[in-house]
Amino acid sequence: MRQNIEWQELGFKYMQTDCFVRADFKDGKWGALQVSDKPEMQIHIASTCFHYGQACFEGLKAFTQVNGDIRIFRPEQNARRMEKTARRLMMQPVPEELFLEAVNLVVKKNLDYVPPYGTGASLYIRPLLIGSSPYVGVHPSDDYIFLVLCIPVGPYYKNGFYPVKAIVQEGYDRAAPRGVGNVKAAGNYAAGMLGDFEGKEKGYPISLYLDSATHSLIDEFGTSNFLAITKDNKYVTPDSTSILGSITNDSLQTIARDFGMEVEKRHIPVTELSEFTEVGACGTAAVLTPVYSITHGEKIYTFGKECEAGHTLTRLFKQMQGIQYGEIEDKHDWMMKLR
Ligand SMILES: Cc1ncc(COP(=O)(O)O)c(C=O)c1O
Structure with missing residues (x-):
């Protein structure tokens, strides 16, 4: 549950919210999205993300609008960019629909952390894709973890739009x-x-x-x-x-x-x-x-x-x-x- 947050004072720091969402690619297919309230997870020490850099991410924002709606800025563009990144790094791409569903779900499950309109703050959404199979020789992973976390972030220009x-x-x-x-x-x-x-x-x-x-x-x-x-x-x-x-x-x-x-x-x-x-x-x-x-x-x-x-x-x-x-x-x- 949300504590009292000073929205205007927020910087760009990690803050634990109610949960993050996750989907695993295993045995050649994507599993269902899961919601987890613990920010730690178990992962094999020989995972390709650690040793060979099979890791990529995205960054996008949700805003509370003047009429109270919460909307996400161009998420399909981030989905496409993450797909392009995954292909370049020989990682399993996340289907656009799964990406959009995950981004949508993480916001819905963390509504208490979406800054109100007028504070200049927003909800930063961070999708992450990592190779999780153990390979000690250089080799693309078979299994992948796709997760999306979010944090409220403050107004970037607290003291004005200065150069x-x-x-x-x-x-x-x-x-x-x-x-x-x-x-x-x-x-x-x-x-x-x-x-x-x-x-x-x-x-x-x-x-x-x-x-x-x-x-x-x-x-x-x-x-x-x-x-x-x-x-x-x-x-x-x-x-x-x-x-x-x-x-x-x-x-x-x-x-x-x-x-x-x-x-x-x-x-x-x-x-x-x-x-x-x-x-x-x-x-x-x-x-x-x-x-x-x-x-x-x-x-x-x-x-x-x-x-x-x-x-x-x-x-x-x-x-x-x-x-x-x-x-x-x-x-x-x-x-x-x-x-
Ligand atoms: C290297 C680099 N260039 C450009 C950008 C700006 O991209 P975007 O407008 O999609 O956030 C970012 C941030 O994501 C970045 O890390």
């Missing part, structure tokens, strides 16, 4: 051009931790990665996609084989087109940073983080004002949040109603 400083990561690459950077493999995040951590220690909350083949093109930030606004108000975002297809970015592009803006998905040389009027980082957690400056070696590129987000990014952000909270018409049918 942050970023740094180009020069010490490490995040993903290879034909590697697994375009899927949500758990190991990608271990690969990025050291660079992101070192950047934070130097005072840069987010790190920007360049393509690892030439180090001349912009790929993405550590855990979010890159987007920029040009002087003639175009929305520009990188085309690269080593970045994650962000569902937030896709949605913001649609909103930008709705606003009559041109959208360009193309190679972006890092030197082009001097041409942009606004830069943002986008992803499920924050929707959009305005970036004030990007440090690249000796060079510092700046965009707009240090303590104020640019006009276009603010407009895109507000439109997206308005749709998520049911304040603006959901004309693209993004918000899935709880079944």
